[in-house]
Structure formats: structure tokens, C-alpha cells
Amino acid sequence: MSKWSVDTSHSSISFQVKHMMVSKVKGTYDQFSIKVDSESIEDLTTATISIDIDVATINTKNEDRDNHLKSADFFDVEKYPSIKFQSTSITKSGDQYKITGDLTIKDMTKPVTFDVEYNGKGTNPWGVEVYGFEGETKIDREEFGLIWNTALETGGVLVGKDVKIAIEIEVNPA
Known part of the structure; x- marks a missing residue:
């Protein structure tokens, strides 16, 4: 096995969730840190x-919302400072992968599968x-225990249940 270095300056971990429906x-x-062997x-x-994510570095471009997300209502970063992912199986079809693993948010661990695409290689x-x-x-x-919400007068809720997580990485030999 070889260790590969993830260039975090050319990589990102992002998310999106519905707001007010x-x-x-x-x-x-x-x-965050990502280790690939x-x-x-x-x-x-x-x-x-x-993958190890420093939850305190969450950034939605709104300081009040970020502070609320860091609070006990959501991530409770004082008690649970990291989100972790550990792969358990990887399958390939062409340039596409299914990377399955254990995702831990707060004290809850659940299996998730990332649909991953190999984008190719280049020389820097x-x-x-x-x-x-x-x-x-x-x-x-x-x-994952992120249950805070509030009902809207017009129907629905403030925060959707489904969260899309996207990861883009650039790696090179370590």
C-alpha cells in the first residue's frame, strides 16, 4: 500500500440543505484531513x-447560523468536535466508484455510500x-441526531431533513 497526499488547498467538503422548503x-x-492508502x-x-472534519470550521457565510450549527441544537462541537468517515468497501465501474463506509456525526455511526467519479490526472x-x-x-x-427544526406558519419546516454532501479532492504521491 502507498500513502497518497490530499492537497487540501485544491480540495473541498461541502453540503447543502433545503431552507424554508x-x-x-x-x-x-x-x-479537514483525508487519508488515502x-x-x-x-x-x-x-x-x-x-476523513476527519473539524466541525468548528463550518462556514455557511452567516456567522449567526454557523454559531447555531455549532451549538447543542445541531453539531454540539464542544462535545463532538469531528465528523468522521472510514471506508469499508469500494467498487468500480469505468471511472465511477461506489465508496461505502461508516459516517459518524455526533455519537451516531451509520453506513453511507458516496458516488465518486475519477476526473483524471495531470502534471502540476x-x-x-x-x-x-x-x-x-x-x-x-x-x-445522526441533528433533529432541531421549527415549523413555518405557511406550512413545512425551516430546515430540510436531506443533506447532500459533496467532496472534491486532488491527490498526489506522498
Whole structure:
């Protein structure tokens, strides 16, 4: 197995969730680490992948909302500072992967599957080969203990249950 380095300056972890049933709130986590151990980066079927997200770095471009998300109503970052993912199986079809693993938010661990696409490789200006991947999954936030909500006078709720999570990474040999 070889270790691969994830270039976090060219990678991102983002999410989106319905707001007031009519629009979407989008956000990112500004600090995270991703570890990829694989015999070949162009064939992830032999890989083990782990992700550790610093929840306190959540960024929705609204400080009040970010502080509410960090509170006990949602992520409770004082008690649960990280979101973690650990791969358990990876299958491949062409340039597409299904990466299944255990996602832990707060004290709840559930299996999730990311649909991942291999975007190819290139050589950066310093002569290092880099490889790109992007993937996404959808979770029900309530299954992870993120149950806060409020009813709207016009019907519906303030925050949707389904959260789309997207990951884009650039990796190179460590």
C-alpha cells in the first residue's frame, strides 16, 4: 500500500440543505484531513480512505447560523468536535466508484455510500502528477441526531431533513 497526499488547498467538503422548503443553504468545512492508502490511485478498489472534519470550521457565510450549527441544537462541537468517515468497501465501474463506509456525526455511526467519479490526472507546474476525484452522497440529518427544526406558519419546516454532501479532492504521491 502507498500513502497518497490530499492537497487540501485544491480540495473541498461541502453540503447543502433545503431552507424554508424553497431554497438551499450551502456551506463548507474549512479544515479537514483525508487519508488515502492504495496500491494505485487510478484504481481505488484496494484503497482505505478516512476523513476527519473539524466541525468548528463550518462556514455557511452567516456567522449567526454557523454559531447555531455549532451549538447543542445541531453539531454540539464542544462535545463532538469531528465528523468522521472510514471506508469499508469500494467498487468500480469505468471511472465511477461506489465508496461505502461508516459516517459518524455526533455519537451516531451509520453506513453511507458516496458516488465518486475519477476526473483524471495531470502534471502540476512542479512536475508532480496529480489526480482528481469528486463524490457525493445524501443523508437524513435526523438519523445522526441533528433533529432541531421549527415549523413555518405557511406550512413545512425551516430546515430540510436531506443533506447532500459533496467532496472534491486532488491527490498526489506522498
